[in-house]
Amino acid sequence: MHHQIHDRRGFLRKSALATLTTLVGSHIVFADRIPPFYTPLGFDYDPLKEKSPDMKVLGDKPWNVESPIHLLDDAVTPVEKMFIRNNGLIPTEPINPETWTLTIKGESVKTTKTYTLNDLKKRFKPYTYQLVLECGGNGRSGFEPQTTGNPWGQGAVSCAEWTGVRLKDILDDVGLKDDAVYIGYYGKDPHLSQDPTKVAISRGVPMKKALENETLIAWALNGKDIPLAHGYPLRLVIGGWPASVSGKWLHTIAVRDKIHDGAKMEGHSYRMPIRPVQPGEKIPETPENFRIIESMPVKSLITYPKTGAMVDLKKPLALRGHAWAGDRTVSAVETSIDYGATWQKSKLQAPRNRLAWQHWSTELTFPQPGYYEVWVRATDSSGVAQPVVIPQWNPGGYLNNACHRIAVKAS
Numbered sequence: 001m002h003h004q005i006h007d008r009r010g011f012l013r014k015s016a017l018a019t020l021t022t023l024v025g026s027h028i029v030f031a032d033r034i035p036p037f038y039t040p041l042g043f044d045y046d047p048l049k050e051k052s053p054d055m056k057v058l059g060d061k062p063w064n065v066e067s068p069i070h071l072l073d074d075a076v077t078p079v080e081k082m083f084i085r086n087n088g089l090i091p092t093e094p095i096n097p098e099t100w101t102l103t104i105k106g107e108s109v110k111t112t113k114t115y116t117l118n119d120l121k122k123r124f125k126p127y128t129y130q131l132v133l134e135c136g137g138n139g140r141s142g143f144e145p146q147t148t149g150n151p152w153g154q155g156a157v158s159c160a161e162w163t164g165v166r167l168k169d170i171l172d173d174v175g176l177k178d179d180a181v182y183i184g185y186y187g188k189d190p191h192l193s194q195d196p197t198k199v200a201i202s203r204g205v206p207m208k209k210a211l212e213n214e215t216l217i218a219w220a221l222n223g224k225d226i227p228l229a230h231g232y233p234l235r236l237v238i239g240g241w242p243a244s245v246s247g248k249w250l251h252t253i254a255v256r257d258k259i260h261d262g263a264k265m266e267g268h269s270y271r272m273p274i275r276p277v278q279p280g281e282k283i284p285e286t287p288e289n290f291r292i293i294e295s296m297p298v299k300s301l302i303t304y305p306k307t308g309a310m311v312d313l314k315k316p317l318a319l320r321g322h323a324w325a326g327d328r329t330v331s332a333v334e335t336s337i338d339y340g341a342t343w344q345k346s347k348l349q350a351p352r353n354r355l356a357w358q359h360w361s362t363e364l365t366f367p368q369p370g371y372y373e374v375w376v377r378a379t380d381s382s383g384v385a386q387p388v389v390i391p392q393w394n395p396g397g398y399l400n401n402a403c404h405r406i407a408v409k410a411s
């Protein structure tokens with residue numbers, strides 16, 4: 001990969017040098033002595049530099065970083081509190097937004113078209129949406145027996161503000177054939193093995209989801225360039241579905257005449273068994289036994305106070321958080337202080353836009369001094385509520401939407 005930034009004699013090309021200089025933050029004095037295929041140390045990217053010190057690091061190869069729930073208290077998640085999930089390596093090749101392109105290709109486009117980032121900004125109308133991105137495996141650590149995959153607690157979720165153009169406007173410009181059924185994305189992140197013939201992840205969604213107003217090709221996150229860890233300089237953003245469909249470092253979208261067959265679309269990846277299985281049961285990983293996860297289930301969090309809070313019995317305790325329900329909206333949020341025996345209705349706001357999370361708040365009084373647990377439970381617009389216990393076990397450890405709970409001591 002690095003050969004692209006050197007000419008045949010091994011000298012850094014001028015454009016590559018300019019990018020490196022920007023990234024390193026100062027003039028690289030002996031630039032002409034940098035050996036070919038050598039990445040300057042100053043370019044080593046540490047995604048934790050733009051994260052809160054309280055973030056929980058699950059691993060750095062690949063980078064997987066989770067948000068403790070109390071850090072998710074903001075209405076719109078700031079970058080420093082956003083979880084990171086990578087399947088491969090964060091690109092190390094200098095990224096030049098001036099030359100970055102998006103290619104739309106595949107069996108079901110009339111012609112292959114390539115746009116520069118500047119074309120996208122100039123030729124299409126920009127939109128900004130708050131979108132919930134939740135890892136399909138969020139909550140995985142709750143399953144017994146444990147499954148393979150990152151043992152996420154409940155903090156692999158964010159709702160940030162994304163700006164970009166609608167994928168449907170681009171696809172309109174390209175022209176689709178009648179047989180288009182699915183899209184698949186391709187990003188620039190190297191496979192963990194660094195084998196250039198292997199793809200870390202390449203997932204997608206059916207056309208109906210791809211053509212929704214809120215499906216964006218985004219270049220900005222919370223009003224600024226997308227940070228490298230979250231997909232700089234261009235990303236597909238699809239709210240409400242497993243965040244694995246929101247491809248980072250996006251350079252190509254294929255419009256397919258069949259279900260996209262990229263990396264992490266196969267086996268039990270981001271799929272649920274079509275019939276309930278016994279916890280730990282091994283079932284053949286054939287397409288007949290599994291369905292691809294689409295809209296995420298209803299969920300809610302108590303983001304304030306932090307679990308372990310000491311509260312004053314004489315004053316009502318103000319609590320708040322967020323709730324979301326994939327493609328649906330949340331119609332009610334309730335809390336319980338008696339292990340689910342009784343529930344009290346919370347105040348619930350409408351989402352800022354479709355596929356954004358909704359804020360809830362309530363006040364609780366505790367009858368006597370002592371230890372309590374506060375549980376929160378959301379119900380979606382179809383009347384489906386969160387389970388209070390861990391839901392159906394599955395081989396990939398997906399979709400654990402059991403109620404979030406915090407411990408409180410009243411005195």
Ligand SMILES: Nc1nc2c(c(=O)[nH]1)N[C@H]1C(S)=C(S)[C@@H](COP(=O)(O)O)O[C@H]1N2
Nearest residue numbers: 083084085086087135187243244246247248
């Ligand atoms: N190119 C690329 N896109 C990707 C991934 C990846 O590894 N590579 N991970 C996906 C998964 S599984 C999740 S949960 C989200 C995480 O997005 P975030 O790191 O910005 O929070 O990105 C998705 N998009």
Ligand SMILES: [Mo]
Nearest residue numbers: 085135136244
């Ligand atoms: Mo994910």
